[in-house]
Each structure stands twice: as structure tokens, then as C-alpha cells.
Amino acid sequence: MKRSLPSIVIIVVVIIGVAVWWFNRTPDHKPDYDAATCAAVAQLGNKPVNDNDLLEGIKASISNQNSSYAVNPVEFDQDLAEASAKRYQSLSTQQKTFAGESLENCRKTMATGAADKTNQ
Incomplete structure (x- = not known):
């Protein structure tokens, strides 16, 4: 009985660690959400923009994309929308200015992410 107790404790700790990692992981990056942003x-x-307006805009953009001639509709995911909104908000002022010049510039900037996390 004494030998199995440490094994059970180790197994429980590993299961709890995996569960914590699973529920706190960052959602996968989806370029569709960057384009929608x-x-x-x-x-x-x-x-x-504030986060609420940006999230509503992302939701509307994904909805419009799905109602057009999309071959593979993108299902709206609140977590992915929030991750893209945070990605945009973390861009520096210079990056936001460059991104505002065109949708292509914005898409490229969003794909690379924030250049300097301290300059927001």
C-alpha cells in the first residue's frame, strides 16, 4: 500500500498539470481572423478602437465572409476573435499606422505580430 501511494500522487499531479495546460492554452492562430480584424x-x-467595437466588427466580417461565396465557411469563435483583437491592440503605433494604409499591409503586419511589446 505504501509503494502505490507515491505512484498515485504522481499520476494525479500529472493529470492536473495536463488539465491546467489544456484549458489555459492559447488558441491556434487563424489568418481568417487577422483579415477580419x-x-x-x-x-x-x-x-x-476599443475591444468591444473591434470584436463586433470581427464577428460581422466573419459573418459577411460566410454569407458570400465562401467555399469553406469559417465558424465564428469568440476566443480566436479575442486573440486577434489582442494581437492588433499589441501593435506599436508605427505598425498600426502602416497597417492602416491598406488591407494588405494590415494583413502582413498582423501576421508578424507586435515588433516591440514595450511600445504599445
Whole structure:
């Protein structure tokens, strides 16, 4: 009985560790959400936006993409939308200015992410 107790404790600790990692992991990066974020920012006039307006714009952009001639519709995922909104908000002022010049620039900037996390 004494020999099995440490084994059980180790197994329980490993299971709890895996569960914590699983539920706290960052969602996969999806370029569709970056493009939707760029479209939402452009629609909002390339001005500083708050997260709620940006999330609504992303949701509308994904919905519009699905209602058009999309071969593979993208299902809206709140976590992915929030991750793309955070990615945009973490861009530096210079990156946001460059991204605001065109949707292609925005898409490229969103793909690379923030250049300097301290300059937000």
C-alpha cells in the first residue's frame, strides 16, 4: 500500500498539470481572423478602437465572409476573435499606422505580430 501511494500522487499531479495546460492554452492562430480584424479596423476608420467595437466588427466580417461565396465557411469563435483583437491592440503605433494604409499591409503586419511589446 505504501509503494502505490507515491505512484498515485504522481499520476494525479500529472493529470492536473495536463488539465491546467489544456484549458489555459492559447488558441491556434487563424489568418481568417487577422483579415477580419483588418476589415473591422478599416470599417471603423483606422482610428484607435476599443475591444468591444473591434470584436463586433470581427464577428460581422466573419459573418459577411460566410454569407458570400465562401467555399469553406469559417465558424465564428469568440476566443480566436479575442486573440486577434489582442494581437492588433499589441501593435506599436508605427505598425498600426502602416497597417492602416491598406488591407494588405494590415494583413502582413498582423501576421508578424507586435515588433516591440514595450511600445504599445
